[in-house]
Amino acid sequence: MTTTCLQIKNMCCDRCIEVVRNLLQEAGYNPVSVAIGEAAFVKDLSANDIENIRRKLKSKGFAIAEKSNEKVTVKIHAAICGYLGQISNKEPSLQKLSAYLSEKLHQSYYQLSRRFTETTGVTIEKYFICLRMEKAKELLMHDELSITEIAWQLGYSTQQIFSTQFKKETGKTPGEYRLNPIPKRIHWDKLLWQHFKQNA
CATH class of the missing domain: 1.10.10.60 (Homeodomain-like)
Known part of the structure; x- marks a missing residue:
């Protein structure tokens, strides 16, 4: 089964997840999952589908990440939000942020940091x-x-x-x-x- 994933900018919380899920369902798309920064579908999306989704998302202040570095940055943002959630929940044996991101996103922290800064103009730490x-x-x-x-x-x-x-x-x-x-x-x-x- 093929899964198509879209990285979505400007998501940050459970409310964003609910809004995006409802937008997609109302437009006739039924994502198998929606998380901070991402929606997944069990079918290929045509160019028309993506354009329609783009318009729907834009109406609520969201946007599809188009470029490679944007997509990575969205994933980093989502992972950092998850990390902050673990801090708040006092998860035992919580790793340092750099190790957490590397493990979560399967890339070296150096690569992630470089691409994030190229895209945003700010370091991950900042x-x-x-x-x-x-x-x-x-x-x-x-x-x-x-x-x-x-x-x-x-x-x-x-x-x-x-x-x-x-x-x-x-x-x-x-x-x-x-x-x-x-x-x-x-x-x-x-x-x-x-x-x-x-x-x-």
Whole structure:
């Protein structure tokens, strides 16, 4: 059985997965699976099919990754989202990000890092920090967790390390940001393809 996969940009969470799945089903395509950054089908897609899917996705702010480096970058983004989920769930024996990505995507970290930077203009490490900071902003704005709990949920060993990095990236301490949440949070689905300079 042949499986056709499309890499899809601007997906970042379970809600994105549900929206993409519904779009595809309403258009008459029944994906066998939809995950962050990817939809899989058990049939070949014609050029007309892909163009129709492209239009449907665009109506909700998504896009098909066309170029090779874009496709790899989408896979890296999806893997990093999964890695952050494992951090939040306190998965035992969690690898370093570089080892996790290499194992998950079956390429050396050097190759992945080079292609990611060529496409986005930012390193994987910097992007990972940015994702953590945007998640931190979200949690601070909700005001449900203490700063120590937020640091722990984002994988920082101490509140001090988290607070130092947060201030370096935003210009404010977490406490100051909670009182006055500016600069505003950038949603994950906008961060990669709209916030960072595109070189591809």
